Amino acid sequence: xxxxxxxxxxxxxxxxxxxxxxxxxxxxxxxxxxxxxxxxxxxxxxxxxxxxxxxxxxxxxxxxxxxxxxxxxxxxxxxxxxxxxxxxxxxxxxxxxxxxxxxxxxxxxxxxxxxxxxxxxxxxxxxxxxxxxxxxxxxxxxxxxxxxxxxxxxxxxxxxxxxxxxxxxxxxxxxxxxxxxxxxxxxxxxxxxxxxxxxxxxxxxxxxxxxxxxxxxxxxxxxxxxxxxxxxxxxxxxxxxxxxxxxxxxxxxxxxxxxxxxxxxxxxxxxxx
Numbered sequence: 001x002x003x004x005x006x007x008x009x010x011x012x013x014x015x016x017x018x019x020x021x022x023x024x025x026x027x028x029x030x031x032x033x034x035x036x037x038x039x040x041x042x043x044x045x046x047x048x049x050x051x052x053x054x055x056x057x058x059x060x061x062x063x064x065x066x067x068x069x070x071x072x073x074x075x076x077x078x079x080x081x082x083x084x085x086x087x088x089x090x091x092x093x094x095x096x097x098x099x100x101x102x103x104x105x106x107x108x109x110x111x112x113x114x115x116x117x118x119x120x121x122x123x124x125x126x127x128x129x130x131x132x133x134x135x136x137x138x139x140x141x142x143x144x145x146x147x148x149x150x151x152x153x154x155x156x157x158x159x160x161x162x163x164x165x166x167x168x169x170x171x172x173x174x175x176x177x178x179x180x181x182x183x184x185x186x187x188x189x190x191x192x193x194x195x196x197x198x199x200x201x202x203x204x205x206x207x208x209x210x211x212x213x214x215x216x217x218x219x220x221x222x223x224x225x226x227x228x229x230x231x232x233x234x235x236x237x238x239x240x241x242x243x244x245x246x247x248x249x250x251x252x253x254x255x256x257x258x259x260x261x262x263x264x265x266x267x268x269x270x271x272x273x
Contacts, residue, residue: 002146004091007052008102011095014051015103019043019067022076024272025100025225026265027216029112030061030247031254032232033079035262039068047080053099054082054092059247065096071270076100083211084136085190094140094219098149101223107164107272108225109265110216113250114208115193115237117201118182121208122233124257126264127180128168129160129229132214133206136188140215141222150222159217164228164268171267177260182207184231186214198237209237228268232257 028035036042047053047063055063061080068075078096082088100108116125145152172179185201187193189211193201201209208231220227234253 002144002148004098005146005148007095008098010051011053011099012102014049015045015065015067018045020074021104022067022074022100023105024073024075024107024109024269025105026075026077027081027096027108027110028077028079029081029212029232030058031113031251032111032258032261033062034258035265036064036066036077036079038262038266039066039070039075039077042066042068052095054088054095056080056082057086058083059251070266073269073272075269076103076105081212081216084138084188085211090138090140090142090215093215097216097219098223101220101225106225107228108220109228109230109268110213111230111232111261112184112210112213113234113254114184114210114231115235116208116233116240117198117237118180118207119240121180121236123235123253125180125233126177126257126261127182127208127231127233128165129184129231130165130181131183132159132217133183133185133204134214134218136186136214138215140219150224154222156218156221159221159227160229161226164226167271168228168230168264168268171264171271175263175267177264180207180233184213184229185209187211193237198240208233230261230264232261
């Protein structure tokens with residue numbers, strides 16, 4: 001058993017004794033953690049009480065694992081995540097994702113706050129992630145491969161599950177909710193992108209940009225999880241607006257989009273089979 005598996009096993013043991021195992025895991029990004037309040041019969045475990053679980057230092061990431069029930073499903077919701085720009089390694093960034101798979105989750109719903117690159121996007125829009133660009137300069141799969149986690153060379157053709165995307169579209173139509181679709185670019189941060197970098201990203205095919213998600217998706221697919229990704233467009237990327245970029249704007253816009261996002265997430269959770 002490799003080091004990662006040993007650490008996951010230790011953390012899994014601590015969680016299962018208190019909250020059992022989930023079927024679906026969720027990562028709730030900047031300003032989006034309030035969805036965890038929807039879980040019934042919930043157990044709240046601070047990250048600080050989970051062995052090896054990194055604690056985020058960023059506002060809008062409360063740092064709790066909430067395990068409960070929605071409809072007929074056991075759900076584990078991560079309120080916040082670790083980031084490379086906090087000085088964390090790629091393996092630390094994806095530890096929560098590895099742990100969710102170790103606990104038994106088969107599906108990962110991952111959310112983030114992102115800057116819109118597509119000029120038709122507006123703050124408050126929700127974007128289904130159809131593909132990703134990992135521009136962080138690293139990978140959560142570097143180093144010796146542990147076959148107990150997954151294959152050496154995982155296929156990323158369908159990084160984001162087509163059936164889950166279709167389910168999200170069905171739910172959105174039922175709610176009369178307009179969804180965007182696009183490619184998410186993950187960068188290192190913590191500085192926001194320059195206008196020149198945004199122009200480069202647009203040329204590469206990116207529709208939104210952020211500082212998370214891509215490494216977690218790599219780890220999730222490595223372990224065989226189905227992934228649905230949703231970006232909350234919280235601002236227009238640099239050069240597309242005269243307004244200066246700030247983290248306060250990100251969290252405030254995410255909070256305003258909460259009702260629409262929560263309706264979408266509830267519907268998707270009910271429809272997952």
